[in-house]
Amino acid sequence: MRKELKIISLSEIKTEEVKWLWYPYIPFGKVTIVQGDPGEGKTTFVLSVIAALTHGETLPECETGLPPMNVIYQTAEDGLADTIKPRLEAAGADCTRVQTIDDSRSMLTLTDQRLEEAIHSTDAGLLVLDPLQAYLGSGVDMHRANEIRPIMKKLSAVAERTGCAVVLIGHMNKASGMKSGYRGLGSIDFTAAARSILVVGRIQDEPTVRVIAQSKNSLAPEGKSIAFELAPEHGFQWKGACEITVDELLSGGGQVQTKTMQMEDELKKMLNAGEISAEAIRIRADELGISERTLKIAKKNLGIVSAKRGDQWYWKLTKGVRV
Known part of the structure; x- marks a missing residue:
């Protein structure tokens, strides 16, 4: 046809x-x-x-x-x-x-x-x-x-x-x-x-x-x-x-270093001795060129908890996080 x-x-x-x-x-x-x-x-x-x-x-x-x-x-x-x-x-x-x-x-x-x-x-x-x-x-x-x-x-x-x-x-x-x-x-x-x-x-x-x-x-x-x-x-x-x-x-080559991983490392250092104000952490993130969204992802990945005292929020590591 x-x-x-x-x-x-x-x-x-x-x-x-x-x-x-x-x-x-x-x-x-x-x-x-x-x-x-x-x-x-x-x-x-x-x-x-x-x-x-x-x-x-x-x-x-x-x-x-x-x-x-x-x-x-x-x-x-x-x-x-x-x-x-x-x-x-x-x-x-x-x-x-x-x-x-x-x-x-x-x-x-x-x-x-x-x-x-x-x-x-x-x-x-x-x-x-x-x-x-x-x-x-x-x-x-x-x-x-x-x-x-x-x-x-x-x-x-x-x-x-x-x-x-x-x-x-x-x-x-x-x-x-x-x-x-x-x-x-x-x-x-x-x-x-x-x-x-x-x-x-x-x-x-x-x-x-x-x-x-x-x-x-x-x-x-x-x-x-x-x-x-x-x-x-x-x-x-x-x-x-x-x-x-x-x-x-x-x-299989190359090395991985991302902004999220950089912020995770920084948070471990900052919070190793105890809790720190969320404002101080945000200031440090700004200094490193880390966005608010990336900071939130790093916080979630590390299982960081927030607590409010007075008019300020504080962050701290949960037990079991390796620093």
């Missing part, structure tokens, strides 16, 4: 601005890939982002947060009851806003119509599939471009029609020394279709610290790398922007 030719003039296309779930890391209506080696904290990072979104909290490097939103989270690797929900609860998520599609009778795929139906029925602002390789469908060779390209095109179309941000979590291959764009498992068409790619990795000299570095951004300048910590005593904590590059992250 002869295909009908249809020409569209760009003059007829209405110009639209890109909307962002988290600028410049995760756009609405587009596909974002979060990738890294197993055990590097990809899922924990995404769950922490989800927790913040369900409460409308401000994400790192943003001035303000969005209204609380609903999220669809699909996983083929971890149990919902014994792993995902406990992690979300630990991150402080509003679990009434986190939904999942029941695919116990029919496995979900990236081209499944239920994805778009679920986005509409839940009014979800974010859809996460973890890991992406599990949702390709039986018989699909993830290394063949002619098979991956139409799948990613259909998924991208769903994201665009619904305006929902789609995040795919994926593993990386073991080919060290290659450019970051070629480190994802499978066809390069995964990378080509994504508008943003975030790489999660750890620093060799700081085993509890992880870094998110943006290796691709087709819609805006690449964002600063962002550090977070995964420590047994306190779990996940944001540590702020840092200068680690994608290449340094993939090689």
Whole structure:
């Protein structure tokens, strides 16, 4: 059958601005890939982002947060009851806003119509599939471009029609020394279709610290790398922007020093001998060029408590904080 030719003039296309779930890391209506080696904290990072979104909290490097939103989270690797929900609860998520599609009778795929139906029925602002390789469908060779390209095109179309941000979590291959764009498992068409790619990795000299570095951004300048910590005593904590590059992250090199970490160190020194007025701490933060928001994050990370006496507030360290 002869295909009908249809020409569209760009003059007829209405110009639209890109909307962002988290600028410049995760756009609405587009596909974002979060990738890294197993055990590097990809899922924990995404769950922490989800927790913040369900409460409308401000994400790192943003001035303000969005209204609380609903999220669809699909996983083929971890149990919902014994792993995902406990992690979300630990991150402080509003679990009434986190939904999942029941695919116990029919496995979900990236081209499944239920994805778009679920986005509409839940009014979800974010859809996460973890890991992406599990949702390709039986018989699909993830290394063949002619098979991956139409799948990613259909998924991208769903994201665009619904305006929902789609995040795919994926593993990386073991080919060290290659450019970051070629480190994802499978066809390069995964990378080509994504508008943003975030790489999660750890620093060799700081085993509890992880870094998110943006290796691709087709819609805006690449964002600063962002550090977070995964420590047994306190779990996940944001540590702020840092200068680690994608290449340094993939090689395990570089050093992480953020404004949040600097303020944490300063607070430990100041409060080691006892409580200090909040005003004195703010003056010191100003001297160091630390913003009010970063100061609040450092305070939260250290578990510092406030007490009011008279007309002044005082800060002090809680027991168990190492100085």
